[in-house]
Amino acid sequence: MDLKSLIRDIPDFPKPGIIFKDITPILKSPEAIQYCIDALAAPHMNQSIDYVVGIESRGFLFGPAIAAKLGAGFIPVRKRGKLPHRTRVVNYDLEYGSDSLEIHEDAIEANSRLLLTDDLLATGGTMKATIELVTPFSPHIVGVSLLVELAFLNGSAQLDNIPIHSLVQY
Ligand code: AMP
Numbered sequence: 486m487d488l489k490s491l492i493r494d495i496p497d498f499p500k501p502g503i504i505f506k507d508i509t510p511i512l513k514s515p516e517a518i519q520y521c522i523d524a525l526a527a528p529h530m531n532q533s534i535d536y537v538v539g540i541e542s543r544g545f546l547f548g549p550a551i552a553a554k555l556g557a558g559f560i561p562v563r564k565r566g567k568l569p570h571r572t573r574v575v576n577y578d579l580e581y582g583s584d585s586l587e588i589h590e591d592a593i594e595a596n597s598r599l600l601l602t603d604d605l606l607a608t609g610g611t612m613k614a615t616i617e618l619v620t621p622f623s624p625h626i627v628g629v630s631l632l633v634e635l636a637f638l639n640g641s642a643q644l645d646n647i648p649i650h651s652l653v654q655y
Pocket of ligand 1: 542
């Protein structure tokens with residue numbers, strides 16, 4: 486499937502100089518959304534994933550669907566102040582600005598097999614922060630699953646040799 490034809494470039498969003506990759510045309514297409522869920526889950530079907538960890542907010546679009554396909558649970562990583570129970574926090578830099586991410590302090594059991602997911606990898610700062618956030622739980626991070634990878638930004642260099650799978654690369 487030609488996913489690139491369903492990813493729209495929005496120049497200067499959310500600030501000047503950023504070309505935002507808008508994936509809403511993929512979400513709108515019944516064939517494309519089904520294709521993406523299947524293709525994102527496929528490499529991980531036999532990896533005994535316990536939890537898919539999705540990053541707010543676009544990591545919530547495919548994360549739970551991938552988890553359902555894998556027979557895994559879904560764990561949200563959220564922006565600061567959104568999770569109701571006690572949390573761990575990490576601060577990080579983005580392609581545009583800086584932010585904090587949180588996870589419930591009891592979210593993950595030791596030795597759990599995790600698949601981390603987001604819609605897009607740019608500089609890798611968000612995913613690196615998520616790895617930092619989950620590492621104290623002593624998990625096994627099996628892989629990182631992405632719809633889009635901006636390979637020219639070399640974000641994968643930040644990810645400690647964790648295997649990355651993405652459906653579309655620029
Ligand atoms: P980074 O931390 O630089 O890898 O940025 C990844 C996060 O920011 C992801 O959650 C993306 O949704 C978002 N993001 C960064 N750059 C873009 C972009 N050019 N288009 C769409 N989303 C982006």
